[in-house]
Amino acid sequence: MTDAIVSCRGVSKIFGSGELAVHALREVDLDILSGDFATLAGPSGSGKTTLLNMIGALDTPSSGHVVIDGQDLGSLSKAQLSDLRLNKVGFVFQAYNLIPVLSARENIEFVLELHGLERDERRQRATDILREVGLEGMEDRRPAQLSGGQQQRVAVARALVSRPRIVLADEPTANLDSKTTEELVRLMYRLNREMGTTFVIGTHDPRVMEHSKRHIELLDGRIASDERTG
Amino acid sequence: MMNTIRIFAPLAWRNLWRNPRRTLITLIVVSVGLWSVLAFNSFLNAWTQASKDTTLQLLLGQGQIHAAGYMDDPGVETLMPPPSDGLLKALGDKRISAWASRLVVPSVVQSEYKTLPVMIVGVDPKAERRVSSIPGKVVEGRYLNGPGDDGVVIGKHLAERLKTGLGRRVILMSQGADGLLAEQSFDVVGLYDVDQQTEDYYVFTGRAAGQKFLRLKDEIAEIVFTIPNDQDLAPVIRALKDAAPDMDVRSWKQLSPFLAATNSFMSGFIYIWLSVVFTLMAIGIVNTQLMAVFERTHEFGLLQALGMKPRLVLIMVTMESTLLIGLGVLIGMAMAAASIWATGDGIDLSGFARGLELVQGGQVLYPKFDAGSFVLFSLVIWILGIVVALWPARRASRCSPVEAMRMAT
Incomplete structure (x- = not known):
């Protein structure tokens, strides 16, 4: 595939060794294409998080190859992996994971600071993206002053602000009520359509899967099914 | 480097006050430790000077000349x-x-x-x-x-x-x-x-x-x-x-080797005290910083997941220690300066006159503000404090982003 952002070939991940070895992933082949809005589903222990870690350059496979935007993870140092994550990948976590001592805007500006952007540009982009996710007027609030849904919106804004090739979200709605979940999923879906950002969402929430254009099912570390719905 | 400091200094400062109690404990450890070194140094110098003056002014003078x-x-x-x-x-x-x-x-x-x-x-x-x-x-x-x-x-x-x-x-x-x-x-x-x-x-x-x-x-x-x-x-x-x-010209150091040795020992004793204080401080700093790093393991992994290089995590945590110990050093210096100023009119030890006679000590000590030793000891404490704090900082920089993800989900 020429427009694959992430390409996994024969990816296996084994934790531990000997009799205690756990095969989290077994010979997984997967391509994530530009513009995908994919959900990664499966029961607990099926390997969703492990696969997301591979796709997000947070971990390297025990065997096989993961190539992100043309770069094989196996050949990169820790610092190069950090650079790759900074420039190509955005993360949204279940527990939001905002930096508690920074305001909503500062949390977003922090990523832009790592990119080396000047103050004015950082501020402008952070303000714009917060407006985009519906948090205008809440820029100076710290995470503790925001609701769970608002925090997750900040996390989405943080993941998107550096215009990554792919955004990975691991159970992003697990801590949210249905109304907030619906709003968040619509937001991600809209950003996917309007900005062309690729999303891979690890979830077993049917409300998220409803919007999915591609549904990947994992079972015992293997891809059980991979269907396109839109 | 300046850019890195500009970016992380405000974050490091705010991180310090996430746990005010721990920060205050470290500040107290550093400031009281440094105060004790600076005040004790000033007191020892005053003691040494008073003892020397008392003895030399009695009969010895700074030197004597005799026939061979x-x-x-x-x-x-x-x-x-x-x-x-x-x-x-x-x-x-x-x-x-x-x-x-x-x-x-x-x-x-x-x-x-x-x-x-x-x-x-x-x-x-x-x-x-x-x-x-x-x-x-x-x-x-x-x-x-x-x-x-x-x-x-x-x-x-x-x-x-x-x-x-x-x-x-x-x-x-x-x-x-x-x-x-x-x-x-x-x-x-x-x-x-x-x-x-x-x-x-x-x-x-x-x-x-x-x-x-x-x-x-x-x-x-x-x-x-x-x-x-x-x-x-x-x-x-x-x-x-x-x-x-043809004559025998001698300085007081040759005429009274005991006084010279006491003088020299007193000057060296401050370094013994400095090392004792620093060892205690180092234990305190490493303990509190390790605790802070342990509590924030998840956060350091997260920062790396967001694309922060391990080197930058090391710099950020070191910056926190630098600010914290630096603030403690400033407070310690202020406390020591205040103590010396408060005793500038002299510390009257005449109540212990009999005991002082035995050690040839002066009865009134005049602690003095010595800018050179203030700067030297403060810098030593600050720099050594940062060096020992590198250990917890290094641990922070080695956090695995995968572990952070695992803790987050």
Whole structure:
């Protein structure tokens, strides 16, 4: 595939060794294409998080190859992996994971600071993206002053602000009520359509899967099914 | 690098106050530790200076000149003529604030009840007042009026031992210049009160009276001189040796090796204290910082997941330690400066006068603000604090982003 952002070939991940070895992933082949809005589903222990870690350059496979935007993870140092994550990948976590001592805007500006952007540009982009996710007027609030849904919106804004090739979200709605979940999923879906950002969402929430254009099912570390719905 | 500091310094500062209690504990550890080093250093310097001044001002001076052989066998055979020509000129050096010549010979003093060994010191009272504190320590009677005064001023404790006192007579015996016994009775005209050892050992009379008693002409035993500035001591001693090559010129450090050793030990002792304080501080800093890093493991992994390089995590955590220890150092410096300022009028230890006599300590200490040692010790504490805090910082930078993800989900 020429427009694959992430390409996994024969990816296996084994934790531990000997009799205690756990095969989290077994010979997984997967391509994530530009513009995908994919959900990664499966029961607990099926390997969703492990696969997301591979796709997000947070971990390297025990065997096989993961190539992100043309770069094989196996050949990169820790610092190069950090650079790759900074420039190509955005993360949204279940527990939001905002930096508690920074305001909503500062949390977003922090990523832009790592990119080396000047103050004015950082501020402008952070303000714009917060407006985009519906948090205008809440820029100076710290995470503790925001609701769970608002925090997750900040996390989405943080993941998107550096215009990554792919955004990975691991159970992003697990801590949210249905109304907030619906709003968040619509937001991600809209950003996917309007900005062309690729999303891979690890979830077993049917409300998220409803919007999915591609549904990947994992079972015992293997891809059980991979269907396109839109 | 400056850009990195600009980015992370505000974040590091805010992180410090996420756990105010822990931050305050570290601040207290660093500031009290540094305060103790700076205040103790100032107190030790004051103590050393007071002890040295007390001893040198008593009889020793900053240096003395004797005839060769006198120090090994003091007596009428090893005396010298009064200074003249080159030596007199050298003693006129502006770095020497005062000098006096003395006749000092071993003797025996006898009262109706007891006979004790002493040293007779024949002085020129006017010159002596400029080099010795003893003329000002007369507590009963008077000091000597002139070189020809044939009264004696003896120590208060010696008077008690001899069961004599003011207005009574004592007999001094020594070997005269002719080799025969010299013996004469002297009126006790004054009693002086310093340390017991000095009081027991030195009996003062007029220099000319002493020379007459020993059947001498104008011979003297020693020239004592004072040099206000310590840094001038060595060059002045060299100049005097050049001016009087046949004489025995010694600095106070050679004349009183015990005092010199005490002085040197006191200077070195602050470094022992510094190392003790720093060890305790290091344990405190490493413990609290390790705890902070442990609690924030998840966050450090997250920062790396967001694309922050491990090196930047190390810099950020080190910056937190740098700010924290730096603030503690500033507080410690302020506390020490305040303590020194508050005791600037002197710490009166006269209540411990008897004990201080034993260690030849001064009774009033004057702690002084020494900018050089303030900066030096503060920098040492700050830099060493940062160095030990690198260990927790390194642990933070080695957090795995995968672990963070795992903790997050």
